[in-house]
Amino acid sequence: xxxxxxxxxxxxxxxxxxxxxxxxxxxxxxxxxxxxxxxxxxxxxxxxxxxxxxxxxxxxxxxxxxxxxxxxxxxxxxxxxxxxxxxxxxxxxxxxxxxxxxxxxxxxxxxxxxxxxxxxxxxxxxxxxxxxxxxxxxxxxxxxxxxx
Numbered sequence: 001x002x003x004x005x006x007x008x009x010x011x012x013x014x015x016x017x018x019x020x021x022x023x024x025x026x027x028x029x030x031x032x033x034x035x036x037x038x039x040x041x042x043x044x045x046x047x048x049x050x051x052x053x054x055x056x057x058x059x060x061x062x063x064x065x066x067x068x069x070x071x072x073x074x075x076x077x078x079x080x081x082x083x084x085x086x087x088x089x090x091x092x093x094x095x096x097x098x099x100x101x102x103x104x105x106x107x108x109x110x111x112x113x114x115x116x117x118x119x120x121x122x123x124x125x126x127x128x129x130x131x132x133x134x135x136x137x138x139x140x141x142x143x144x145x146x147x148x
Contacts, residue, residue: 002093002121003132008114009092009139010051013064017138018053020093021112022121022128028074028086029100030115032107036085038068047085049104053113074103091120094136098124 002022009016010031033049040046045068053060066087075081084103091100100120107113121128129135 001127001129001132001135003135004128004130005112005133006093006116006136007134007138008116010089011092011097012089013051013062013066015051015053015062015064018114019112020114020116022130023115024118024121024128026115026117027119028072029091029102029117029120030107031087031102031104032110032113033064033104034106034108036104038085041065041067044068047087047104049085051113052108069101072103074105091116091124092139093124093126094139096124097139100124 004022006020008018008020032052036047036049038045038047046065047068048065051062051064053062066089068085069088070086072084072086073081074084082105084105086101086103088099088101090097
C-alpha cells in the first residue's frame with residue numbers, strides 16, 4: 001500500500017530523494033525535464049535532458065541520458081495535447097524496484113516534479129490509500145552519487 005505522495009528514486013538516472021504524487025487519473029508517469037534532445041547511440045535512439053528535482057524552494061537538477069522508448073501524444077488534464085518523449089527507467093519505491101515508462105515534460109508550474117500514473121501502479125502491484133502520505137520508507141538502495 002502507498003499513500004497519495006511517496007518518496008522515490010530513479011537509480012538508472014542517478015536520481016535519489018524525489019517526492020512523487022500518485023495520480024491514478026493519469027495512465028502514464030511523468031518526470032519534469034527540460035532541454036530534451038534526441039540523439040543516436042549504437043544505432044539506437046536516446047534522449048538527453050535536464051531532470052529538475054527538489055521543490056520550488058530547494059531546486060536541484062541533474063543532466064541525464066536514457067534510451068528513447070517512444071514519442072507519444074498526451075492529452076493533459078487541461079485538455080491540451082502535447083508530444084512527449086518516453087523513456088523506460090527503474091523506479092525504486094520503498095524496498096521495491098521495477099521498470100516504469102516516464103514521459104518527459106516541463107512541470108515548472110507544478111508542485112510535484114514527478115507523477116506516478118496508473119500503469120506504474122498496476123505494474124508495481126500497488127494499492128493507493130489517498131488519505132495517507134509517505135506510507136513507504138525512502139527507498140533502501142545504496143546512496144546514489146553525483147545528485148546535484
